[in-house]
Amino acid sequence: MRRSILLTPGPTQVPEEVLVAGALPIMHHRTPQFEAIFEEATKGLQYIYQTQNPVVIFASSGTGAMESSIVNLLSPGDKVIVIVGGKFGERWANLAKAYQLNTIQLDIDWDTVIDPQRIKQLLEEQPDIKAIFTTLSETSTGGVTDIKALGEITKNTPTSLVVDAVSGLGVVELRSDEWGVDVVVSGSQKGLMLPPGLAFASINEKARKMMEESKLPKFYFDWKKALKSLEKNTTPWTPGISLIIQLNEAIKLIKEEGLENVWARHIRLSNAIRKGMEAIGLKIFNKATGSACCAVLCPEGINGDKLVKLCRDKYKVTLTGGQDQIKGKVFRMSTMGNVNDNDVVLGVSVVERALMEMGHQFEKGKAVAAALEALSS
Amino acid sequence: MRRSILLTPGPTQVPEEVLVAGALPIMHHRTPQFEAIFEEATKGLQYIYQTQNPVVIFASSGTGAMESSIVNLLSPGDKVIVIVGGKFGERWANLAKAYQLNTIQLDIDWDTVIDPQRIKQLLEEQPDIKAIFTTLSETSTGGVTDIKALGEITKNTPTSLVVDAVSGLGVVELRSDEWGVDVVVSGSQKGLMLPPGLAFASINEKARKMMEESKLPKFYFDWKKALKSLEKNTTPWTPGISLIIQLNEAIKLIKEEGLENVWARHIRLSNAIRKGMEAIGLKIFNKATGSACCAVLCPEGINGDKLVKLCRDKYKVTLTGGQDQIKGKVFRMSTMGNVNDNDVVLGVSVVERALMEMGHQFEKGKAVAAALEALSS
Numbered sequence: 001m002r003r004s005i006l007l008t009p010g011p012t013q014v015p016e017e018v019l020v021a022g023a024l025p026i027m028h029h030r031t032p033q034f035e036a037i038f039e040e041a042t043k044g045l046q047y048i049y050q051t052q053n054p055v056v057i058f059a060s061s062g063t064g065a066m067e068s069s070i071v072n073l074l075s076p077g078d079k080v081i082v083i084v085g086g087k088f089g090e091r092w093a094n095l096a097k098a099y100q101l102n103t104i105q106l107d108i109d110w111d112t113v114i115d116p117q118r119i120k121q122l123l124e125e126q127p128d129i130k131a132i133f134t135t136l137s138e139t140s141t142g143g144v145t146d147i148k149a150l151g152e153i154t155k156n157t158p159t160s161l162v163v164d165a166v167s168g169l170g171v172v173e174l175r176s177d178e179w180g181v182d183v184v185v186s187g188s189q190k191g192l193m194l195p196p197g198l199a200f201a202s203i204n205e206k207a208r209k210m211m212e213e214s215k216l217p218k219f220y221f222d223w224k225k226a227l228k229s230l231e232k233n234t235t236p237w238t239p240g241i242s243l244i245i246q247l248n249e250a251i252k253l254i255k256e257e258g259l260e261n262v263w264a265r266h267i268r269l270s271n272a273i274r275k276g277m278e279a280i281g282l283k284i285f286n287k288a289t290g291s292a293c294c295a296v297l298c299p300e301g302i303n304g305d306k307l308v309k310l311c312r313d314k315y316k317v318t319l320t321g322g323q324d325q326i327k328g329k330v331f332r333m334s335t336m337g338n339v340n341d342n343d344v345v346l347g348v349s350v351v352e353r354a355l356m357e358m359g360h361q362f363e364k365g366k367a368v369a370a371a372l373e374a375l376s377s
Numbered sequence: 378m379r380r381s382i383l384l385t386p387g388p389t390q391v392p393e394e395v396l397v398a399g400a401l402p403i404m405h406h407r408t409p410q411f412e413a414i415f416e417e418a419t420k421g422l423q424y425i426y427q428t429q430n431p432v433v434i435f436a437s438s439g440t441g442a443m444e445s446s447i448v449n450l451l452s453p454g455d456k457v458i459v460i461v462g463g464k465f466g467e468r469w470a471n472l473a474k475a476y477q478l479n480t481i482q483l484d485i486d487w488d489t490v491i492d493p494q495r496i497k498q499l500l501e502e503q504p505d506i507k508a509i510f511t512t513l514s515e516t517s518t519g520g521v522t523d524i525k526a527l528g529e530i531t532k533n534t535p536t537s538l539v540v541d542a543v544s545g546l547g548v549v550e551l552r553s554d555e556w557g558v559d560v561v562v563s564g565s566q567k568g569l570m571l572p573p574g575l576a577f578a579s580i581n582e583k584a585r586k587m588m589e590e591s592k593l594p595k596f597y598f599d600w601k602k603a604l605k606s607l608e609k610n611t612t613p614w615t616p617g618i619s620l621i622i623q624l625n626e627a628i629k630l631i632k633e634e635g636l637e638n639v640w641a642r643h644i645r646l647s648n649a650i651r652k653g654m655e656a657i658g659l660k661i662f663n664k665a666t667g668s669a670c671c672a673v674l675c676p677e678g679i680n681g682d683k684l685v686k687l688c689r690d691k692y693k694v695t696l697t698g699g700q701d702q703i704k705g706k707v708f709r710m711s712t713m714g715n716v717n718d719n720d721v722v723l724g725v726s727v728v729e730r731a732l733m734e735m736g737h738q739f740e741k742g743k744a745v746a747a748a749l750e751a752l753s754s
Contacts, residue, residue, distance in 0.1 A: 003402065004402070004404075006403070006405060008405050010615065011403045011404075011405060011406065011615070011618055012403075013402070013403065014402065014403045019399075019400040019401070019402070022396075022399045022400055022572075022619070023397055023399055023400035024396070025380065025381070025391065025396070026388045026389075026391045026566075026572055027381075027383075027695075028385050028388060028695045028697075029388065029573075030697070031689065031695070058437075059436070059437050059438045059573060059574050060435075060436050060437045060441065060597065061436045061614045061615040061616075061617075062614075062615065063596075063597050063613075063614040063615075064441075064597045064614075067596050094596070095596050098594055098595065098596040098599075099596075100594070187615070189403075189615060189618075195399075195403055195618055195619035195620070196615045196616065196617055196619075197436050197619070197620060216594070217475055217477070217593070217594065218475065219440075219444050219471070219472050220437065220440050220441045220444045220598075221597075236440075237438045237439075237440040237441075238388070238438040238439065238440075238564070238566060238573045240438075240573055241388055241566075241573055242399070242572035242573075242574070243572070312408065318404075318405045318408070320405075
């Protein structure tokens with residue numbers, strides 16, 4: 001059978017051009033040669049972010065950039081909202097707890113996303129809320145939050161809107177400046193199609209002012225240091241040199257396709273997965289499922305983790321299982337990043353084979369046919 | 378002219394086998410397949426570290442692992458010693474300041490290293506000192522600290538000895554367990570011959586007990602989370618997958634040569650550089666210069682930064698200049714990592730050419746001859 005493919009919500013498949021760029025001889029970072037590469041990378045990120053604001057780069061995974069937004073915006077005891085509708089919302093909550101913030105935790109059912117009106121009401125009642133932490137694409141459930149609506153609400157308030165777009169950037173529509181998002185954090189191994197190891201944060205004027213007041217301790221993830229270095233096209237600490245070189249290759253590919261076309265491709269591919277699954281009677285878990293990751297509810301008698309194992313080890317397609325409260329109950333198929341029509345057809349066909357092998361009854365080939373139909377229309 | 382070479386103290390040249398391993402298709406990390414790779418990596422690190430204690434892996438540069446040892450060992454107001462004899466000692470001081478520790482900063486001349494007796498006396502006078510932060514190989518000056526002697530002093534005290542071996546691990550002799558070092562932090566882009574982006578910390582029993590008491594806030598660099606995940610051969614956050622795959626290749630190369638032979642090679646190569654420079658009347662800056670990096674004092678009328686630029690841009694050999702108080706006054710030649718006899722001969726020859734072009738008077742070929750002589754003996 002052909003090589004393994006990943007339909008996973010990070011790491012995503014790395015394009016060959018990007019892999020090869022990572023195998024070039026290493027270069028030293030304190031050189032004008034690397035500084036030019038770094039400048040290209042930060043400009044490219046601004047395009048992907050749809051922002052004119054600075055985007056700082058950390059050598060870390062996405063969680064590091066999430067932590068950076070907590071420690072750089074806030075002071076001990078500050079009041080914040082964290083929106084928790086899955087594992088990554090929980091991460092915001094755990095971060096807020098680790099830094100002993102005065103946290104309003106909005107727990108929502110995992111099969112839905114936040115109603116922006118709840119935030120509007122809360123901000124009107126409690127205007128001393130310093131920041132709202134939310135998730136663009138909640139990978140653990142597939143739900144995509146309406147960031148545009150949240151931006152409308154926070155735009156003309158002193159409250160900062162901080163969005164974890166680790167698994168949404170370069171996948172689902174996100175217009176940081178136009179929507180008034182104050183901070184967007186992301187990572188390299190999702191829509192940017194790189195190996196993991198880089199994380200990013202865009203910082204607008206409002207966030208920058210909060211940063212000046214912030215009293216939480218920080219060092220490695222200190223935005224002031226990062227912003228100061230950024231002016232000289234470098235980082236305070238050794239940057240992820242190879243990954244930054246690879247980042248430029250990945251951004252080149254995204255530019256060639258065009259960011260809006262990339263967003264549209266993800267909609268088309270995830271729609272094909274949905275149609276395929278629905279054709280054999282399977283339901284999608286989250287009511288606000290977006291185009292990054294699709295959590296499919298397992299039919300009666302099928303364990304999602306076993307299905308994932310079978311698909312990966314026997315049929316060479318890596319999907320992911322459910323976590324915590326939906327562990328075993330769903331399997332997740334992601335079209336994130338470097339995924340094309342063929343990958344989706346293959347993925348749907350493998351799910352069919354695995355379901356059949358596990359004893360689920362359905363009309364053979366129907367999922368693949370529906371996916372193909374969706375892809376052609 | 379042949380391809381560029383790096384005689385830099387990080388990033389160091391990445392061996393071809395390691396580069397190629399980084400260009401393999403990405404794999405998902407929450408799989409038994411990757412967990413086996415991760416287990417191999419942590420075992421390999423224990424060999425390089427010469428320790429039986431756990432070594433945790435972070436996706437970050439070395440500074441991240443330095444910060445991890447501050448935030449995981451200590452509580453606000455704790456009394457610590459930081460030894461500052463160069464840029465990386467300063468980093469410990471800045472970290473201690475960022476976390477508002479009660480810091481005894483021992484400033485020493487940059488052309489020397491700490492006298493262990495000073496530490497002995499301080500610990501006797503102030504047994505409430507919680508930890509000592511020092512640097513194995515101070516890259517900015519070339520000085521190598523006598524960690525063995527410091528370990529003798531702290532071993533039977535409650536004080537932890539924390540060593541920044543970012544630029545020393547896999548280069549100069551370091552026997553973590555035998556010498557009683559409590560925490561050793563390091564990074565990927567030095568002796569381990571990888572691109573930057575991974576950082577490590579070994580944690581012994583004494584450090585682990587301090588960790589249990591520590592009250593400084595932390596999240597991304599939380600050792601408890603990392604140690605818990607390590608038991609299941611994974612990390613709390615997305616690991617640097619490609620770099621960890623590359624790490625195993627690099628460790629394979631080190632094992633083939635043998636760690637003690639690697640240390641011996643660095644001594645032999647750095648000795649050749651020293652002999653070469655001395656043969657044309659140049660002096661070595663630090664009295665305790667080790668085998669990782671050699672800071673060479675510029676002769677009268679020669680600016681070190683200009684020399685570095687000339688070597689890099691015209692002669693394709695990247696050296697590094699001096700920083701801060703020795704900026705322009707030295708150039709640094711490092712034999713760190715994947716460097717062989719030929720690289721050293723080439724490096725010395727290029728320094729000769731650049732010095733000559735810059736107007737320094739000396740007998741042509743004498744440095745190269747002395748280096749060759751040292752390499753053959």
